[in-house]
Amino acid sequence: xxxxxxxxxxxxxxxxxxxxxxxxxxxxxxxxxxxxxxxxxxxxxxxxxxxxxxxxxxxxxxxxxxxxxxxxxxxxxxxxxxxxxxxxxxxxxxxxxxxxxxxxxxxxxxxxxxxxxxxxxxxxxxxxxxxxxxxxxxxxxxxxxxxxxxxxxxxxxxxxxxxxxxxxx
Numbered sequence: 001x002x003x004x005x006x007x008x009x010x011x012x013x014x015x016x017x018x019x020x021x022x023x024x025x026x027x028x029x030x031x032x033x034x035x036x037x038x039x040x041x042x043x044x045x046x047x048x049x050x051x052x053x054x055x056x057x058x059x060x061x062x063x064x065x066x067x068x069x070x071x072x073x074x075x076x077x078x079x080x081x082x083x084x085x086x087x088x089x090x091x092x093x094x095x096x097x098x099x100x101x102x103x104x105x106x107x108x109x110x111x112x113x114x115x116x117x118x119x120x121x122x123x124x125x126x127x128x129x130x131x132x133x134x135x136x137x138x139x140x141x142x143x144x145x146x147x148x149x150x151x152x153x154x155x156x157x158x159x160x161x162x163x164x165x166x167x168x169x
Contacts, residue, residue: 016035054087
């Protein structure tokens with residue numbers, strides 16, 4: 001089972017979405033999970049974002065009936081070519097180091113020369129893919145294979161909408 005998770009933020013709440021799917025090219029999600037969390041307002045700190053988001057990502061993964069074979073997040077796994085941990089690396093550690101994590105970022109992190117750049121659909125703008133627990137090129141291939149004709153794979157768009165929808169309630 002593969003899982004994509006995402007978080008949408010409001011002033012004092014966060015919507016968390018998770019979708020499970022059976023294969024990288026799955027045309028639909030097997031299950032959807034949405035959670036609403038009360039949060040403390042916190043300023044964004046570059047390189048420290050994981051402290052706010054990590055507990056929110058772990059919560060739906062712990063609610064699954066079985067562990068994921070891989071988890072896809074919106075963001076970076078590493079924040080440098082020498083492996084400085086990003087959100088994905090912290091999530092990997094929080095899950096006991098057993099679950100591969102693929103980070104898919106829509107915006108290039110400062111100085112990024114370590115991610116695999118993936119072009120999808122007709123877009124000339126790449127996605128920036130990083131991974132832990134699996135080879136980065138394998139992760140990039142998985143992102144290329146994900147269902148959807150556009151730059152953002154369908155399951156990632158779906159989980160983003162789910163997180164935003166629960167936040168809007």
